[in-house]
Amino acid sequence: MIPSPYPGQRVLVFLACFTAVSIAWAAPDSLMPPEAVRQPVELERELLAPWQAGGEIVIQSRPNGALEAGRRTAPPVDAAEEQERRAEHFALALRLNLVKAYRVVPYVLPLNDDQIRLLERFALSDAGAVWFREMADDTLRLFNQGYLEVDESLWQAHQAGGPRPRLSHLITGRLSEAGLFAQDAAVFRIHAYDGPGSMAAASSIRMGLAGFRCQFQLSGETVDPFAILSHEFGHSRYGDPWSAGLPLGEARTVERYENPVRVRRGFPPRTVYYLRVDPARPAWSRDPLLARILAWKKYRERGLADMAPVEGLYCECPDAPGSLRDCLTGVTAADVAGASGAAPDECSLRWAAVRVAIPETQAGAGP
Ligand SMILES: [Zn+2]
Numbered sequence: 001m002i003p004s005p006y007p008g009q010r011v012l013v014f015l016a017c018f019t020a021v022s023i024a025w026a027a028p029d030s031l032m033p034p035e036a037v038r039q040p041v042e043l044e045r046e047l048l049a050p051w052q053a054g055g056e057i058v059i060q061s062r063p064n065g066a067l068e069a070g071r072r073t074a075p076p077v078d079a080a081e082e083q084e085r086r087a088e089h090f091a092l093a094l095r096l097n098l099v100k101a102y103r104v105v106p107y108v109l110p111l112n113d114d115q116i117r118l119l120e121r122f123a124l125s126d127a128g129a130v131w132f133r134e135m136a137d138d139t140l141r142l143f144n145q146g147y148l149e150v151d152e153s154l155w156q157a158h159q160a161g162g163p164r165p166r167l168s169h170l171i172t173g174r175l176s177e178a179g180l181f182a183q184d185a186a187v188f189r190i191h192a193y194d195g196p197g198s199m200a201a202a203s204s205i206r207m208g209l210a211g212f213r214c215q216f217q218l219s220g221e222t223v224d225p226f227a228i229l230s231h232e233f234g235h236s237r238y239g240d241p242w243s244a245g246l247p248l249g250e251a252r253t254v255e256r257y258e259n260p261v262r263v264r265r266g267f268p269p270r271t272v273y274y275l276r277v278d279p280a281r282p283a284w285s286r287d288p289l290l291a292r293i294l295a296w297k298k299y300r301e302r303g304l305a306d307m308a309p310v311e312g313l314y315c316e317c318p319d320a321p322g323s324l325r326d327c328l329t330g331v332t333a334a335d336v337a338g339a340s341g342a343a344p345d346e347c348s349l350r351w352a353a354v355r356v357a358i359p360e361t362q363a364g365a366g367p
Helices: 009-025 043-048 079-096 113-124 126-144 152-159 177-181 225-235 247-264 288-294
Strands: 057-061 067-071 148-150 171-175 189-193 198-201 204-208 272-276 310-316 348-355
Touching: 043 126, 043 247, 057 152, 067 126, 079 113, 079 126, 079 171, 113 126, 113 225, 126 148, 126 225, 126 247, 148 152, 171 177, 198 225, 204 225, 225 247, 247 272, 247 288, 247 348, 288 310, 288 348
Parallel strands: 189 204
Antiparallel strands: 057 067, 148 171, 198 204, 272 348, 310 348
16 A cells, blocks of 8 residues: 555646656656555545555666566546556456466366456456555565566567566566565465355455355345455455454454445445354354354353344254254244244354444445
């Protein structure tokens, strides 16, 4: 993220007027390298800004001949220029971050054409532009460390009077020899896996080859693929990498990274996150709220009193495999009218419903 990338209006006019000639005499200090330390994306604030893609990426050579990448500080002159910057970030990701061929890594499958097209549309959208800018900033960092292989002939052609190559053309998508042996050359990857939905880790996003559902499994709310991708980026190192799979972390991820996208695209904000509890997972967690949820039988008499902001726990019971009941009352939606369920002790927890905070900016939005 670039701090206050756009100076005052008077400076903007000045830069806009001189952009054409500045390429010729750009002093090394006129480019801003990416910040050394990543800051977590504040998506709501970013989406309120006039532009999302950040400064134009430019390559120049240092006095010692080494290449250096940075960004100009001038904002785009119009929407078309902003779109060009977003497209360059997608081109960089396509070169370096999107997995397009089988790799010698288990479970890492290449993205298919539909997934790549979805990612491109996302990269060109406002929220996607923010996340792809962060990925591009990582690429600048790797480039400036000398970790990316470069097509030297393109730079030589430029020095001989040819056009200045874009970074997405200059890099080959492979690591340089230095990058291959560097411990800190962690390229962010977006790849496919066999299954539905999507998942994230600190340095990767996985997209299921079975695609996204149209509705969320339990709530029935409509899925917005862009909001889901933003949610996944929110779990990565560009957002909060400690949030995935935890009740409060997930609710906060929906609030910070998913709902801002949903409400801007005409979907109502999600008010509840359903955390799936894998039957195979250990019955204990370091996270205090998740630990209480997993030990729900112990807390049964007190109901949900110790579990705010959990709204409900849903169980599967041996007398009705495949259907869900309220763990605490043993009652299903279908048998509220009379019949009682199985003894709760025999039931096992499958889902926890966690409330999502809805800030004023998101409340009342959507159709
Ligand atoms: Zn999540």
